[in-house]
Amino acid sequence: MEKNSFKPSLPVAHYSKKIDDAKVFIKKRMKGEAPSLKTSFKKLNDALFEGLEWNRIITIAGLSGCLSADTIIEVNRGKRSSSRKYTIKELYEKYNLLFTGNGKWNKKIPSYIKCYKEDLNTIGKTQINAVIFSGKKEVFEITTESGKKIKATKDHKFLTHIGNKSEEHYKSLSDLHIGDLLVSRFKSKIKPKKSHYRKSITGKFFNYPNARLKIINNNVYAECLEQRAVYDAYLNGFTNIKDFLIECVNNPSNLIFSDSSMEIHHKDGNTSNNSIDNLELLSKKEHALEHLILRNNMYTIEYDKIISIESCGVEETYDIMCNAPYNNFIANGIVVHNSGKSLMLSQIKRDIVDYNKDQEFDILSFEMEMLGVDQVARDISSKVELSTKELYSAGSKLTDAQYTKISTEADKMKYYPIYIVDDVGTVEEIVSTILNFVQENQLASKGKGFVCTFDHSLLVKGAVNEDAEKQIIDKLYKTLIQLKKYFETINLKCIFIVLSQLNRDIEKSERITNPMLQYPNKNDLFASSAAYYCSDYVIVTHKPAVIEGIGVYYGPPRGSEYVYGLPVFNPKDPQQAMIYWHILKSRFSSSQILMMVDNFKHSRILEY
Numbered sequence: 089m090e091k092n093s094f095k096p097s098l099p100v101a102h103y104s105k106k107i108d109d110a111k112v113f114i115k116k117r118m119k120g121e122a123p124s125l126k127t128s129f130k131k132l133n134d135a136l137f138e139g140l141e142w143n144r145i146i147t148i149a150g151l152s153g154c155l156s157a158d159t160i161i162e163v164n165r166g167k168r169s170s171s172r173k174y175t176i177k178e179l180y181e182k183y184n185l186l187f188t189g190n191g192k193w194n195k196k197i198p199s200y201i202k203c204y205k206e207d208l209n210t211i212g213k214t215q216i217n218a219v220i221f222s223g224k225k226e227v228f229e230i231t232t233e234s235g236k237k238i239k240a241t242k243d244h245k246f247l248t249h250i251g252n253k254s255e256e257h258y259k260s261l262s263d264l265h266i267g268d269l270l271v272s273r274f275k276s277k278i279k280p281k282k283s284h285y286r287k288s289i290t291g292k293f294f295n296y297p298n299a300r301l302k303i304i305n306n307n308v309y310a311e312c313l314e315q316r317a318v319y320d321a322y323l324n325g326f327t328n329i330k331d332f333l334i335e336c337v338n339n340p341s342n343l344i345f346s347d348s349s350m351e352i353h354h355k356d357g358n359t360s361n362n363s364i365d366n367l368e369l370l371s372k373k374e375h376a377l378e379h380l381i382l383r384n385n386m387y388t389i390e391y392d393k394i395i396s397i398e399s400c401g402v403e404e405t406y407d408i409m410c411n412a413p414y415n416n417f418i419a420n421g422i423v424v425h426n427s428g429k430s431l432m433l434s435q436i437k438r439d440i441v442d443y444n445k446d447q448e449f450d451i452l453s454f455e456m457e458m459l460g461v462d463q464v465a466r467d468i469s470s471k472v473e474l475s476t477k478e479l480y481s482a483g484s485k486l487t488d489a490q491y492t493k494i495s496t497e498a499d500k501m502k503y504y505p506i507y508i509v510d511d512v513g514t515v516e517e518i519v520s521t522i523l524n525f526v527q528e529n530q531l532a533s534k535g536k537g538f539v540c541t542f543d544h545s546l547l548v549k550g551a552v553n554e555d556a557e558k559q560i561i562d563k564l565y566k567t568l569i570q571l572k573k574y575f576e577t578i579n580l581k582c583i584f585i586v587l588s589q590l591n592r593d594i595e596k597s598e599r600i601t602n603p604m605l606q607y608p609n610k611n612d613l614f615a616s617s618a619a620y621y622c623s624d625y626v627i628v629t630h631k632p633a634v635i636e637g638i639g640v641y642y643g644p645p646r647g648s649e650y651v652y653g654l655p656v657f658n659p660k661d662p663q664q665a666m667i668y669w670h671i672l673k674s675r676f677s678s679s680q681i682l683m684m685v686d687n688f689k690h691s692r693i694l695e696y
Contacts (some may be wrong), residue, residue, distance in 0.1 A: 123138070124140055125583070127140065131683075136674065136677075137677075139440075140436075140583055142581040142583060143576065143582060143583070146586070147587075147613070148433060148587050148627045148628075148629065149619065150589060150590060151590050151631075152243070155241075156240065156405060157175060158239070159239065160175060160176075160420050161175070161417070163216075164200040164201075164213055171202070176219070179406075198215050198216075200216065201213065202273070204423045211389065217409045219409075221405075221406055222405045222407050223404075223405065225403075225592050226399060226400075227241055227399075227400050227401070227403050228399050229399075230394055230422075231397075234272070234390070238419060238420040240424070241405060242633075242635070243634035246260075246271075246423065247416060248270060262631075262633045262665065270394060273389060273390075286313055287362065288314060289311065289317055289329070290310070292309065294337075297345050298312055298345055317333065320343075324343050351370055351372055352369060353367070353374075353375050355367070431692075433543055437453065448536045448537065449536050450507065451540075453506055453507065455510055509521060515560065515567055537581045539585070540583070540585070543587045562618040568622065571584075586619075590612045590614060593612050594635070600637040603644045604644050606635075606642055609672065623673060625675070628670040628672055629684075631666070632665075633666070641654065642655070654668065666685060666696065
């Protein structure tokens with residue numbers, strides 16, 4: 089074969105060159121010239137390499153909550169003001185172009201779902217970024233006092249109301265109890281699509297003054313609206329419309345009739361429901377006002393008490409990821425949310441700025457799941473001991489002292505070297521953005537470090553089904569390795585942190601019943617091959633309380649302190665579920681488990 093037929097070769101270095109490089113790095117570490125980035129988590133710092141080590145890829149993964157296939161979602165397409173209801177399974181098939189019938193979607197047209205705008209205290213819309221099939225798993229049905237029902241996994245989060253109005257925060261289904269108040273859309277219940285058809289009655293009751301003449305096949309008849317006949321029958325003590333209309337024919341002078349200039353109003357908005365309890369006689373002006381109120385109520389919320397929580401067995405489940413700033417959506421009329429890993433990443437980003445003042449670096453944050461402004465509100469919340477609801481809501485009454493503290497902390501955070509990308513992009517667009525950012529900010533020539541975070545790997549643009557998602561994640565990780573190696577050649581130290589999720593194998597019955605199999609492992613990672621083997625560190629954040637059947641202890645015995653396994657709930661506060669960070673992979677140390685608890689209200693995770 090001719091020499092020129094070969095492609096250019098890859099660079100080759102002698103082993104001794106790498107030995108020299110290692111000696112230089114060891115000496116820098118010894119002199120403190122190449123320190124890791126410390127966090128507020130002492131246990132995490134110790135478990136890794138005195139913090140987050142430079143030139144590493146870190147994956148953080150966890151379970152995400154899911155909803156049953158029959159969950160109803162209202163969807164608006166493009167600029168259309170009217171919405172259409174789909175089951176979440178139908179939405180998954182439509183959105184991911186898996187639907188084989190008529191009415192295929194054009195992915196270029198944006199899709200929106202209803203959400204709760206906490207700052208405005210109203211119902212609005214948010215754009216869908218992804219609809220995901222999450223596998224078959226056990227679901228639990230919540231029933232509320234108003235009649236709403238929703239089925240979800242134990243780890244799905246719901247917006248709850250506690251105490252005064254400012255006290256709204258998200259709780260996993262596993263942490264909900266009968267009597268808790270859910271934030272929901274103002275409706276008595278989720279109803280089937282309303283009919284605007286008004287039932288009529290035709291006959292020979294010509295003496296009924298609220299009827300009109302109608303010709304059918306050259307024959308003259310009397311016709312009236314059923315709602316009017318029901319109301320007039322009620323006025324005259326009749327429970328049967330037929331008996332009332334017969335009386336109209338025989339003895340009309342003995343009857344009283346409603347004013348025909350007045351209108352019959354359906355209290356529940358369903359014009360097919362002509363039960364007398366649902367009817368009301370109003371003037372035209374009053375009737376118009378009632379419908380205006382009903383329309384306005386569609387955009388408000390109510391607090392709905394849980395009256396039951398019951399297991400419904402194993403079902404297909406799905407989840408939706410959407411734009412912020414509100415990072416929630418309305419499912420079956422109830423406000424639901426999906427977070428946890430994002431909170432961990434948010435805290436790590438704040439920490440590496442606050443705890444490493446002696447190092448210079450910039451952070452490029454791809455906020456694919458949560459819009460940047462919402463992320464900033466979460467950061468401020470963690471600093472000032474106020475919930476994001478209290479920060480956002482016009483209804484919460486902040487004191488002058490609180491606002492001064494908020495303003496002071498916010499002004500300090502203006503100088504955080506964090507840059508945010510809100511848009512979802514392809515792998516190629518992400519790489520181009522990274523390279524442009526590094527070049528435009530002259531990070532290598534200025535001797536600064538580069539930290540790049542991705543929240544969330546499944547929101548990288550381009551996937552239309554699960555296999556495609558895995559291929560894109562595989563491509564993302566392999567590209568990060570190439571970037572890491574390229575940055576080494578230009579003397580730019582970097583860290584990549586990627587949020588991902590677990591598949592549902594950890595919820596299999598054979599693992600739940602066997603403590604030796606309850607801990608997450610590398611095969612539980614979504615697209616496990618790429619996520620695990622391309623990462624230098626893999627951390628799984630896991631709350632065993634969300635797994636039905638685990639009991640009060642988690643995993644096998646661990647020494648003399650935990651002879652029955654790790655506690656599922658905080659021994660110091662039995663109402664609080666424990667969080668465990670499983671370090672599945674570390675290039676230079678063994679796997680470890682770190683014990684944590686959450687403080688979601690103030691956007692923080694705390695070491696136990």
